[in-house]
Amino acid sequence: MRKNIRIKHALLGLILAGASTVAVADADLEAKGKALYLNKKKGNCIACHMINDPDAKLAGLQGPPIVAMQARFPDKKQLRAQIWDATVKNPKTIMPPFGRHWILSEDEIDAVVAYIYKF
Amino acid sequence: MKIITSLLAGASLALVASMSSAASTGNTLATVDPEADRLALQAFFQKRFPQVELDDYANGIYALDAASRAQWEEMEEFPPYEFDIEAGEEMFNTPFANGKSYADCFENGGMGIRQNFPYWSDEQDRVVTLELAINQCREANGEKKLKAKKGAIAQISAYMASTSAGNIIDVKIPNDKAKAAYLDGKAQFYSRRGQLNMSCANCHVQGVNIPIRADRTSATLGHVTHFPVFRSKWGELGTLHRRFGGCQNNVRGTPLKAQGKEYSNLEFFMTYMSNGLEVNGPGSRK
Amino acid sequence: MKKYLPLVAALVLSSGSVAAASFEDAFNAERALHGKGHTFTFEGKEYTTDHPEELEAAAEATEANAKALIASAKAKHKEVKAVGYDWTLTKGILKSANKALKAGKFQEAMNLAAQAKYHARMGIRQAQRSAEDWVIMVPGS
Numbered sequence: 001m002r003k004n005i006r007i008k009h010a011l012l013g014l015i016l017a018g019a020s021t022v023a024v025a026d027a028d029l030e031a032k033g034k035a036l037y038l039n040k041k042k043g044n045c046i047a048c049h050m051i052n053d054p055d056a057k058l059a060g061l062q063g064p065p066i067v068a069m070q071a072r073f074p075d076k077k078q079l080r081a082q083i084w085d086a087t088v089k090n091p092k093t094i095m096p097p098f099g100r101h102w103i104l105s106e107d108e109i110d111a112v113v114a115y116i117y118k119f
Numbered sequence: 120m121k122i123i124t125s126l127l128a129g130a131s132l133a134l135v136a137s138m139s140s141a142a143s144t145g146n147t148l149a150t151v152d153p154e155a156d157r158l159a160l161q162a163f164f165q166k167r168f169p170q171v172e173l174d175d176y177a178n179g180i181y182a183l184d185a186a187s188r189a190q191w192e193e194m195e196e197f198p199p200y201e202f203d204i205e206a207g208e209e210m211f212n213t214p215f216a217n218g219k220s221y222a223d224c225f226e227n228g229g230m231g232i233r234q235n236f237p238y239w240s241d242e243q244d245r246v247v248t249l250e251l252a253i254n255q256c257r258e259a260n261g262e263k264k265l266k267a268k269k270g271a272i273a274q275i276s277a278y279m280a281s282t283s284a285g286n287i288i289d290v291k292i293p294n295d296k297a298k299a300a301y302l303d304g305k306a307q308f309y310s311r312r313g314q315l316n317m318s319c320a321n322c323h324v325q326g327v328n329i330p331i332r333a334d335r336t337s338a339t340l341g342h343v344t345h346f347p348v349f350r351s352k353w354g355e356l357g358t359l360h361r362r363f364g365g366c367q368n369n370v371r372g373t374p375l376k377a378q379g380k381e382y383s384n385l386e387f388f389m390t391y392m393s394n395g396l397e398v399n400g401p402g403s404r405k
Numbered sequence: 406m407k408k409y410l411p412l413v414a415a416l417v418l419s420s421g422s423v424a425a426a427s428f429e430d431a432f433n434a435e436r437a438l439h440g441k442g443h444t445f446t447f448e449g450k451e452y453t454t455d456h457p458e459e460l461e462a463a464a465e466a467t468e469a470n471a472k473a474l475i476a477s478a479k480a481k482h483k484e485v486k487a488v489g490y491d492w493t494l495t496k497g498i499l500k501s502a503n504k505a506l507k508a509g510k511f512q513e514a515m516n517l518a519a520q521a522k523y524h525a526r527m528g529i530r531q532a533q534r535s536a537e538d539w540v541i542m543v544p545g546s
Binding site: 146159160163306309310311312313314316318320321324325368371372373375381 | 486489490491492493494524531534535536539540542543544545
């Protein structure tokens with residue numbers, strides 16, 4: 001019985017450790033995405049998209065604000081595709097095709113998606 | 120929340136504005152109609168900003184953005200380009216080594232003629248801008264060409280513009296070859312370029328007066344009236360083609376040659392769009 | 406909150422999916438959704454979402470291969486400059502590729518050359534696309 005409990009504890013520990021590793025990885029990805037969002041030479045999303053993050057001051061308004069992302073993009077991959085090339089859905093858009101023109105790498109696009117999907 | 124609501128309202132207004140229609144004209148030599156293009160573009164802006172008088176477009180973003188207008192008017196009280204006009208006047212009046220001067224190359228001695236540039240030249244088979252004509256004048260008189268983007272050429276151009284203040288821009292398209300140059304300029308204006316994949320129209324038609332960070336983009340109507348321009352960002356005077364290069368660089372496209380045919384055609388199109396507005400160069404901008 | 410819900414709804418509704426017609430569209434649509442290293446079928450044949458340039462950079466990381474890829478990237482760069490659609494960063498990426506080559510970092514050199522070559526190819530493509538559809542940017546069209 002005592003052995004069982006110990007095993008259970010060990011298992012619980014493993015699960016928790018696993019979950020927290022995932023959480024740390026997520027947080028890292030989101031932090032990377034945020035840095036790209038703000039960096040003028042990288043994503044520079046802040047130039048056009050307002051976002052409810054205290055570090056994102058004086059955002060531009062050329063594009064829609066980053067709000068209700070999960071409602072607007074129930075499939076996260078569709079959000080990814082929108083960043084990759086916004087001209088597919090709107091041929092006149094001012095938004096640069098971050099993927100098609102390799103402005104950001106694929107990993108960088110994933111990071112931006114991870115960051116803005118929370119809003 | 121209030122902020123978000125108003126921001127969303129702003130974004131939806133922008134959507135509506137970009138959908139509002141103005142008559143479109145052709146993309147072939149047979150169908151393109153410069154005068155219809157000009158009227159359609161004016162109508163587009165007047166519908167978008169009904170409170171702005173047409174003439175005021177010569178004042179660029181300050182016609183649309185009241186917040187920055189006061190600051191700009193203050194700057195214009197002690198114009199940063201005054202020295203440049205004086206320097207330009209002195210150079211304009213200094214004879215070349217052969218005894219002739221700029222006045223000999225231009226109609227009316229070069230005074231009050233800014234509104235007729237650029238013009239189509241059959242002999243040269245190209246659009247001739249004022250800066251190109253200044254350099255051609257020098258070369259015809261055995262002088263070296265000036266650099267095309269800043270310095271002396273901008274100062275001489277500024278002086279010539281200042282003698283034309285208030286004159287109405289009146290660019291003409293006399294024949295099909297001129298029309299082809301106009302069409303090329305129009306195509307350039309609306310073509311996406313650079314890694315950021317933007318056309319001039321993305322910022323200066325569609326996105327006019329909508330903030331990019333803290334900056335607002337100006338309407339293309341009236342763009343050419345105040346050149347050459349003293350830009351605070353440059354801390355000096357520059358020509359229109361210098362500005363074209365800066366814009367192209369901003370969208371991560373390698374700039375084309377100043378006074379080359381491409382930029383000259385673009386200037387031809389843009390100036391035709393501003394026909395009817397007053398010359399008010401040189402001007403100052405942020 | 407309630408006030409802006411209809412606007413959000415409008416934004417949600419405006420995001421529909423688009424059917425791919427050409428291989429280019431199909432490739433881009435798959436890459437856009439999944440990034441690289443994903444496989445998809447187009448007209449019965451299987452493809453990966455890697456760019457041709459990335460596949461070239463996946464060759465063995467040797468000095469000879471790095472040199473060859475840099476050379477072909479430079480040739481493409483020359484092509485895009487000739488049509489006037491060169492992008493500003495490409496030159497610097499090629500420089501970095503050369504630097505990596507000299508430092509014996511062949512894989513890095515190949516990756517950079519692949520990106521530069523892709524940029525050059527996309528610039529040429531941009532020239533074609535602009536020629537075809539610039540008129541949609543005219544207000545009212």
